[in-house]
Amino acid sequence: MGLETLKPGMLTTLQDKGRYGHQREGIITSGAMDTFACRVANMLAGNADDEAVLEITLVGPTIRFTEDQLIALTGADLSPELNGERVAMWRPLLVKKESILSFGAPVSGCRAYLAVSGGFAIPKLMGSYATYLQAGIGGYKGRALQARDLIPCNSPTPAGIALFPQMAGADYAAASWTPDPQFYPNYTSNPTLRVIKGPEYELFSGNSQEQIWTERFQVSAQSDRMGYRLQGVSLYLSEEAELISTAVTFGTVQVPPDGNPIVLMADHQTTGGYPRILQVVRVDLPILAQVVPGQTITFEEVSLEEAQQLYIRREQNLTQLARAIQLKHNL
Amino acid sequence: MKQKDMQLFRLYPLGDSAITVQFGDTIDKAIHAKVRAFSTYLDRHPFAGFVEQVPAYNTVTVYYDPWQASEKGFYNPYTHVTEQLQYILKVARENDKAAAPRVVEIPVCYNGSFGPDLEYVARHTKLTPxxxxxxxxxxxxxxxxxxxxxxxxxxxxxxxxxxxPRKQNPRPHIPAGSVGIAGGQTGIYPIETPGGWQLIGRTPLLLFDPNREQPSLLQAGDEVKFVAISEDEFWQRKERAHGA
Incomplete structure (x- = not known):
């Protein structure tokens, strides 16, 4: 069983929570830009949260299901339709064989996630399903999906199968329940992102140290899975500094000599040598992942302790969410 | 030996899920020996919630999961991980056998088409090829x-x-295994990429193989020796490297 792409969409790739353990070898983590939506899609489809999902960017693909499938769509609202009918997101969906999933105009957010019950039947590479676009490996043949790709799927999980009788419908059936959105990150366009100061914050001029908190930055069109280039005021060091290359991470805000900050995203390189002014807290990375080029962002400082408490609470919520979904699946 | 020096370090957070340990602020072998000692010890004694580490010139960045490292919210994750890293700084030894550099020989064919810029480098440095x-x-x-x-x-x-110096116009495709010079640095291209390095030779070895247990042939801390080989030997070894 599997799904066939009739149209590939703008950038549709297989991703998971990321490839960890090989950054010391120069191998980037890749993985979903919005790991929250990626994990919840899997949970709703009755999977463990580390299965591969499709990451769909702005202009969605058109997909034909070769067999009956239990799926879930989360993340950005890109006007998903099943057989031409608008379909609800953030809940299990039973789709009948030969159904067509398509997308329309983006309503909110940038990246949608599609999980299938049982996961996609692709090999893991270096411990992960994620597509490593720059090296042309991992995911589905190391690349973004093209028209007429046939992506094999595993059989649905028992939890997924348990849902089938609940949803005896016509072409498709959507579960009547959906998780309480109070668990979700505060998805919004033009968001304020919580950050902690970066290791080189103090090296920036007084002016730049002030402006980073007060100015609004636009996410430029030259933004992708590697990084978001920001436009607004230019930021400068108080004096020139030669930095020795060291590790950087998802959410690091670094400033090259031209003064325009770059936020490193899921496909960032493992090391870098530009001064790091800020670091976006982990719980807000999903919000950033859903920002569309052209929208703006601002920064708000939190303490490291607060950032970690937020992260712990997020994980507690996801554990609870997984439990609640399991109960629904076992009804 | 030099145990005191191990304690000349700075710890700083890289966001909420990583801590960087910095040893000194120069690029040299003595500082890298500390990086190596710390990194080797951490490999052998990972703590709860440890995700991975990235050793660099004068730093080791330690990635951790605050959820796991805090025992699901019981401890303050940053404080808890910091204490464990400080312990490693106390006990890791530079003269530890395991931290001694591994010597890796890299066979290189410097002939003809494999080193298209060898002549240029020779002219620039006023040496013979x-x-x-x-x-x-x-x-x-x-x-x-x-x-x-x-x-x-x-x-x-x-x-x-x-x-x-680097080439004025970078090449659009540099074959994997190319050995080059850029300024005062030498390096090896693991995968085919565009690049501006002056190419003086090529190795038949695979520097990166995603299907190997350790995908990168070289690791931080290794010592590299280049060994000149003939073109025949290059092709023989290439077949061996790619054949299995």
Whole structure:
């Protein structure tokens, strides 16, 4: 069983929570830009949260299901339709064989996630399903999906199968329940992102140290899975500094000599040598992942302790969410 | 030996899920020996919630999961991980056998089409091509860090006299295994990429193989020796490297 792409969409790739353990070898983590939506899609489809999902960017693909499938769509609202009918997101969906999933105009957010019950039947590479676009490996043949790709799927999980009788419908059936959105990150366009100061914050001029908190930055069109280039005021060091290359991470805000900050995203390189002014807290990375080029962002400082408490609470919520979904699946 | 020096360090958070341990602020072998000692100890004694580490020139960045490292909210994760890293700083030894550099020989064919810029480097450095090769082989190189591309080693230790600027116009395709010079650095391209390095030779070895248990041939802390091989040997070894 599997799904066939009739149209590939703008950038549709297989991703998971990321490839960890090989950054010391120069191998980037890749993985979903919005790991929250990626994990919840899997949970709703009755999977463990580390299965591969499709990451769909702005202009969605058109997909034909070769067999009956239990799926879930989360993340950005890109006007998903099943057989031409608008379909609800953030809940299990039973789709009948030969159904067509398509997308329309983006309503909110940038990246949608599609999980299938049982996961996609692709090999893991270096411990992960994620597509490593720059090296042309991992995911589905190391690349973004093209028209007429046939992506094999595993059989649905028992939890997924348990849902089938609940949803005896016509072409498709959507579960009547959906998780309480109070668990979700505060998805919004033009968001304020919580950050902690970066290791080189103090090296920036007084002016730049002030402006980073007060100015609004636009996410430029030259933004992708590697990084978001920001436009607004230019930021400068108080004096020139030669930095020795060291590790950087998802959410690091670094400033090259031209003064325009770059936020490193899921496909960032493992090391870098530009001064790091800020670091976006982990719980807000999903919000950033859903920002569309052209929208703006601002920064708000939190303490490291607060950032970690937020992260712990997020994980507690996801554990609870997984439990609640399991109960629904076992009804 | 030098146990006191291990304690000359700075710890700082890289966001809410990583801590960087910094030893000194220069690029040299003595500092990298500390990086190596710390990194080796951490490999053998990972703590709860440890995700991975990235050793670099003068730093080791330690990634952790605050949820796991806090025992699901019981401890303050940053404080808890910091204490464990401080313990490692106390007990890791530079003269530990396991932290001794591994020596890796890299066979390189410097002939003809494999080293299209060898002549240029020779002219620029006012040496003969043979002298360039001899000097490149004579040095021992330290892998300070792997980064930029999968398996790409940042090597220190090239003879200063081989210093040659990058090409004005980068090549659109540089074959995997190409050995080059850029300024005072030498390096090896693990995968085919565009690039501006002056190419003086090529190795038949795979610097990056995603299907190997350890995908990158070289690791930070390794010592590299280049060994000149003939074109015949290049093809034989290439077949061996790619054949299995």
């Amino acid at each position: 043979q002298e360039v090769i001899a000097s490149h082989i004579r040095c021992k190189y330290r892998v300070y860090m792997i980064g930029f591309a999968p398996g790409f080693p940042y090597l220190g230790g090239m003879a200063k006299k081989l210093t040659t």
